[in-house]
Amino acid sequence: MPGLLSLLRRLRKPQQGEARILVLGLDNAGKTTILTKLSEEDITTITPTQGFNVKSLSHANFKLNVWDIGGQKAIRPYWNNYFESTDALVYVIDSTDQKRMEETGFELGELLEKEKLAGVPLLIYANKQDLLHALTPAEVAQMLNLVQIRDRQWQIVACSARTGDGLTEGLEWLVSMIK
Amino acid sequence: MFGLLHNLFKAIKSRRERRYTVVLIGLDNAGKTTVARHLRGEAASAGATPTFGFNSDVLGKEHGVSAGGGVFSRSLTVEMFDLGGGKNIRGIWGRYYAEVHGVVYVVDAADTDRIEEAAACLADSLKDPHLDGKPLLVLANKQDLPSAMAEADAAQALGLASGSTMAGELGERAFNIVGCTALYELSEEGGRADPRLRRALRWLLGAIGSDWTQLAPRVKSDVVAQKEKDAKELAERKARVAKMREERARRQEE
Ligand SMILES: Nc1nc2c(ncn2[C@@H]2O[C@H](COP(=O)(O)OP(=O)(O)OP(=O)(O)O)[C@@H](O)[C@H]2O)c(=O)[nH]1
Ligand SMILES: Nc1nc2c(ncn2[C@@H]2O[C@H](COP(=O)(O)OP(=O)(O)OP(=O)(O)O)[C@@H](O)[C@H]2O)c(=O)[nH]1
Ligand SMILES: [Mg+2]
Ligand SMILES: [Mg+2]
Numbered sequence: 001m002p003g004l005l006s007l008l009r010r011l012r013k014p015q016q017g018e019a020r021i022l023v024l025g026l027d028n029a030g031k032t033t034i035l036t037k038l039s040e041e042d043i044t045t046i047t048p049t050q051g052f053n054v055k056s057l058s059h060a061n062f063k064l065n066v067w068d069i070g071g072q073k074a075i076r077p078y079w080n081n082y083f084e085s086t087d088a089l090v091y092v093i094d095s096t097d098q099k100r101m102e103e104t105g106f107e108l109g110e111l112l113e114k115e116k117l118a119g120v121p122l123l124i125y126a127n128k129q130d131l132l133h134a135l136t137p138a139e140v141a142q143m144l145n146l147v148q149i150r151d152r153q154w155q156i157v158a159c160s161a162r163t164g165d166g167l168t169e170g171l172e173w174l175v176s177m178i179k
Numbered sequence: 180m181f182g183l184l185h186n187l188f189k190a191i192k193s194r195r196e197r198r199y200t201v202v203l204i205g206l207d208n209a210g211k212t213t214v215a216r217h218l219r220g221e222a223a224s225a226g227a228t229p230t231f232g233f234n235s236d237v238l239g240k241e242h243g244v245s246a247g248g249g250v251f252s253r254s255l256t257v258e259m260f261d262l263g264g265g266k267n268i269r270g271i272w273g274r275y276y277a278e279v280h281g282v283v284y285v286v287d288a289a290d291t292d293r294i295e296e297a298a299a300c301l302a303d304s305l306k307d308p309h310l311d312g313k314p315l316l317v318l319a320n321k322q323d324l325p326s327a328m329a330e331a332d333a334a335q336a337l338g339l340a341s342g343s344t345m346a347g348e349l350g351e352r353a354f355n356i357v358g359c360t361a362l363y364e365l366s367e368e369g370g371r372a373d374p375r376l377r378r379a380l381r382w383l384l385g386a387i388g389s390d391w392t393q394l395a396p397r398v399k400s401d402v403v404a405q406k407e408k409d410a411k412e413l414a415e416r417k418a419r420v421a422k423m424r425e426e427r428a429r430r431q432e433e
Contacts (some may be wrong), residue, residue, distance in 0.1 A: 106420045109413070124232075137231060138270030146232065147274035148409055155232035158267060173228045 004038045004066075007168050007175065008059035018063040019178045022082055024111065025092035026104045027071040030127040033161035034092060035068045038171070043161065048072060052082070064175070076107065083116035087178045088123065090170075093144070095126045095134040095158075105144040112149065121177040122154040123170045130160040153177060199387050200258045200398070202275050204304060205285035206297050207264035210320040213361040214285055215261045217376055218242060230263040233271075243377060244384065257384065259283075269300070276309035277401040280387045280394050284317045288333050288358065289324035298337045305348040309401065313394065314353040314386035316379055323360045330358045353386035355379070 023031050027048060036043050039055055049070035057064045067082055069075070091108055094100070111117060126140045137156040141147060146154055155173050159166030203211040207229060215236050238244045238257040245255060260275050262268070284304070286297050301317075304310065319333035334340050334356045339349065357379040363372065387394060 102416055102420055103423065106416060136267045136270075138268050141232070141268070141271050142274070145409070145413075147271050149233065150235065153232070153234045155230065155263070156268065157231050169229070170231070173231075176228060 004055075004057050004064070004168075004171070005059060007172055008057060008062060008064065016061050018065065019087040019175075020085055021064065021066045021088045021090060021174065022086045023066060023068045023090040023092065024079060024107075025071050025125075026094070026097075026100060026107065027073070028097070029071060029092040029094045029104070030125075030161045031068045031071065031092045034125060034127065034159070034167060035066060037161050037164050038167055050075070079111070080114065080116075083114055086117060086120055088174045089117060089120050090123045090125060090174065092125045092127050093140055094128050095140055096128050096131045098133075098135070101135075101140075101143045108144055112152075119152050121152055121174060122149070123174045124154065124156040125166075125170060126156055126158045127161055129158045129165065130162050134158075197255045197391070198258065199255065199281065199384060200260070200279045201281045201283055201383065201387075202260045202262065202272070202279045203283045203285060204262055204272050205264050205318075206287070206293060206300060207266070208290070209264055209285040209287045209297070210318075210361045211261050211264060211283075211285045214283070214318060214320065214359075214376065215259055217361045217363065217372060218259070218380060220372065229265065230261060231265060231268050232263055234261040235259065236261065244380075255384070272304065273307055273309070276307050277405050278398060279310075279313065280390075280398055281314040281316070281383050282310060283383065284315065285320050285361075286317060286333060286337065287321050288319035288329075289321045289327040291326065291328070291336075294328070294333075294336045301337060301339075302348060312350060312352050312390075314383055314390065315349070315355075316383040316386075317354075317356040318361075318376070318379060319356060319358045320361050322358045323362065327358070330356050333358070353390065355382050355386075357382075 023035060025031050032046050032049050032053060033043050035053060035055055036046060049068065051070060053068040055066045057066075069079055069082055089111070091111070093104055112122075124140070124144070124146065126135070126137045128134055135143070137158050141156050146156060155170060157166050157170035159170065161167070203215060205211055212230055212234065215234065218238060219236055219242060236259045238259065240254070244257050260279070262272055262275065282304075284301055287293065305315075317333070317337065317339070319328060319330055321327050328336060339354070339356065357375055359375045359379060360373045361376065
């Protein structure tokens, strides 16, 4: 799996300037693991995020800042500190956690109503596809009511942060959407 | 008297402003996103990344979209939903059918290996009652490739020709199949838009226009019904989540 940097190098339409990507989702969804994998670093020592992680990548005249925020319930109220000047939103789902599909759909619904995130393109990672009970992207899309979204472009991508499958497909689209 | 005139004026005005909604479906790699870009006048020679969800584009006058002419010329906008065609995302298509006035089914006419799959997928979509009678445009795309099936062969292979399996599903709807090349640089006229594509769109808009008195109220009431259903689901979900949270908080206190 090629990492973020090689993705930036391969972009068909080279981007200019600076962009900010915000990564959100419930705790345990795999946000930090995804970002770590994309940075081609070791994923075995990851612990729940108490605040946030940020990775910055540059290529040519383009700088990409990716913010990964902790998803534990107690931290969620602070998500809105990070909305300012977000160019693209990544929302990570644990596709095996059927019990919390309602909760994560609810949190996502709240996010999409935020004015500061209006019109921002949305990438959903249906993560943990390496596990047996993972729901398919279409199932997740139905359960999260993505089909009701009309005010922005969205994509849902099946991925596994553990194996790296699917990670760059989604991100390539998202980066190409950044204005 | 004034009120009457005012109402009349309003009626004419609302008749002048129309918004059509169409959905682009078809197998992955058929060329839906490329078609959508082409219709928006964007060169799409560099190839598109696959869609795993939902793109929406709005076409207006600047894209050569119009309905009717003369004094009663209308302002028309067309919203296109471009959906992902991959196997594991196709399941969402049906959720858009209630609110569309017409359907564009894109086929890679050069991919003979997958033409049967394309036929089955089309047959499946047309079974949805929400699409009954709605105008259908099939685009036999990628005509620039030497192996591409021409319109007539594509119609046959897709089972749309009379006497074949799907002729029944077509029912009374307005139907057309058009060969085209959505890739800009490869289309005829030295890298300009493929005129067949624009003409095909005009045909679809015309077909929607002639069915409008039936389509418009039907779509409107279907959308209202869908919205009510969605709102109800959302309210139920909110209640469930709130209860879940309460329970969890209580457990933590104990
Ligand atoms: N099997 C499998 N496990 C995964 C995958 N992605 C993440 N995990 C595991 O899920 C757990 C949570 O991953 P994190 O990356 O810490 O999740 P997070 O979303 O950052 O969680 P918070 O920081 O608490 O918001 C870890 O044990 C990961 O190893 C995956 O694709 N497959
Ligand atoms: N030769 C040729 N290639 C085309 C034509 N139209 C599209 N393509 C190519 O076919 C591939 C798929 O096109 P897309 O527009 O992404 O297909 P899609 O139907 O949107 O696919 P999904 O989003 O996966 O459902 C791309 O590489 C396009 O460049 C055409 O008219 N001729
Ligand atoms: Mg984390
Ligand atoms: Mg597409």
